[in-house]
Amino acid sequence: MKSKIFEEKQVFKGTDLLIVSSLCLLLLTLGFWQNVSTNDWGQLPIQAIVAFLLVLAATGLWLRSLMRRTQSNVITGKFLICKISSWQKHKRKVNLKNIKRVSIIETSLSAQWGGGNLNYSDEEFWAINGRNGLAISTKDGQQIFIGSQKPHLMAKALKKAIKRRST
Numbered sequence: 001m002k003s004k005i006f007e008e009k010q011v012f013k014g015t016d017l018l019i020v021s022s023l024c025l026l027l028l029t030l031g032f033w034q035n036v037s038t039n040d041w042g043q044l045p046i047q048a049i050v051a052f053l054l055v056l057a058a059t060g061l062w063l064r065s066l067m068r069r070t071q072s073n074v075i076t077g078k079f080l081i082c083k084i085s086s087w088q089k090h091k092r093k094v095n096l097k098n099i100k101r102v103s104i105i106e107t108s109l110s111a112q113w114g115g116g117n118l119n120y121s122d123e124e125f126w127a128i129n130g131r132n133g134l135a136i137s138t139k140d141g142q143q144i145f146i147g148s149q150k151p152h153l154m155a156k157a158l159k160k161a162i163k164r165r166s167t
Contacts, residue, residue, distance in 0.1 A: 006075040006157035071128045082126045082146050096165045100137045104151045107131040
C-alpha cells in the first residue's frame, strides 16, 4: 500500500450558488403555478408546460450534481493525486520528480465574486471550491492549479515529500 503523506477530502461548498439557484427555481415554479391557477390547463400551450418541466428537471439535476461533487487530494512518496467526481470521475497524477515550483494561492470570497477565482488558459484547473490551493509549475512547463481547503498544510507536505524524494 502507498504511504500517504497528506490526504484531504472536500465537498462542494457553494452555498450561495445553491441558495440563489433554489430561489430562482422557486420563483419560476410560483410564477408558473400562478399562471396555471388564473387560467385553465387547456388554455396553456403545451410548449409552455414542456419548457417549464424541462427547465425544472435540468435545474434540479444540475443542483444535484453540484451537491454531489467531491475532490480528493493525496500526496504519496511518488505522486500528487487529485480526484474530482460528480457525474464522471476525473483524476490527475503529478510525479513529484516533475515539480519545479509550488506556490500557495489564497483568494478571498470578495475577490472571487469579482472574478478572482477564474482560471487561466494555460493552466490546468483542479478545484471545486474556488481559487484556494496550490499553483504548481512542472519542469516541462505545465501550470497546474489544485484546490485545497488546507493549502498551507498541503504545500508543507508536498515540499517535504519532494525533499524526501530527492534525497
